[in-house]
Amino acid sequence: MQLDVVTLFPDWFDWFAGQRHVRNVLAEGHELRTLGLREHTPLTGGQVDDTPFGGGAGMVLRVDVMDAALRAHYGEDPTELRLRRRVIALTPGGRMLDDAYVDELAAEPALTLLCGRYEGFDERIVQHLASDTLSVGRYVLSGGELAAMVVADAVLRKLPGALGHADSAVEESFSTALEGHPEYPHYTRPARHRGWEVPEVLLSGHHEEIRQWRRARSIERGGA
Numbered sequence: 245m246q247l248d249v250v251t252l253f254p255d256w257f258d259w260f261a262g263q264r265h266v267r268n269v270l271a272e273g274h275e276l277r278t279l280g281l282r283e284h285t286p287l288t289g290g291q292v293d294d295t296p297f298g299g300g301a302g303m304v305l306r307v308d309v310m311d312a313a314l315r316a317h318y319g320e321d322p323t324e325l326r327l328r329r330r331v332i333a334l335t336p337g338g339r340m341l342d343d344a345y346v347d348e349l350a351a352e353p354a355l356t357l358l359c360g361r362y363e364g365f366d367e368r369i370v371q372h373l374a375s376d377t378l379s380v381g382r383y384v385l386s387g388g389e390l391a392a393m394v395v396a397d398a399v400l401r402k403l404p405g406a407l408g409h410a411d412s413a414v415e416e417s418f419s420t421a422l423e424g425h426p427e428y429p430h431y432t433r434p435a436r437h438r439g440w441e442v443p444e445v446l447l448s449g450h451h452e453e454i455r456q457w458r459r460a461r462s463i464e465r466g467g468a
């Protein structure tokens with residue numbers, strides 16, 4: 245997969261790219277690239293935003309700046325680009341990220357995440373330059389960078405080779421393997437700590453009983 249992030253703060257992703265599971269997928273040939281909006285702006289002084297028409301607080305990311313940045317990076321009209329590549333505007337009111345959306349994105353060969361700042365995007369960016377919207381939750385972050393890292397993390401860890409154990413990302417909270425329920429609880433050594441016991445069944449070695457116990461706990465949590 246080629247995962248591109250369009251941002252005002254490309255250096256934020258240096259730390260992210262250094263994380264083990266990300267390094268693992270990059271070593272497998274996947275790519276994580278950043279595109280700095282300010283480096284591509286056609287406006288003077290690195291300007292990328294402007295005051296909102298109609299008045300109001302804050303600044304709005306300009307559509308001509310995003311258009312120019314995408315065009316310079318991909319060498320094609322961004323209205324064409326979005327027809328062949330998922331170009332995702334990160335926005336609080338967007339399509340909510342969940343495991344199914346992550347699976348959908350993990351199956352793509354290429355993604356572009358657009359990070360907003362300030363008051364957000366000029367709506368024409370969403371309408372004409374993006375193919376999708378995505379929200380990481382019904383709350384407001386200061387910018388799209390952390391949201392992009394959430395998406396990148398959730399997507400990249402689904403790719404083969406990301407995690408130490410091949411099955412780690414299969415039977416996880418909200419996965420099909422768990423019928424969409426949260427994962428069951430885990431325990432490790434010591435089996436007893438301050439009188440807090442590990443459920444007996446997990447120490448029993450009975451695989452089928454353990455499987456049934458885990459399924460029941462998972463379903464139970466789903467109702468929480």
Ligand SMILES: C[S@@+](CC[C@H](N)C(=O)[O-])C[C@H]1O[C@@H](n2cnc3c(N)ncnc32)[C@H](O)[C@@H]1O
Binds near residue numbers: 336365378379383391
């Ligand atoms: C301060 S927010 C803009 C909030 C906008 N004025 C609103 O009320 O919806 C700036 C940028 O952060 C990103 N952002 C903030 N919260 C987000 C969320 N929950 N999901 C995805 N992106 C988010 C978006 O890219 C957004 O354009």
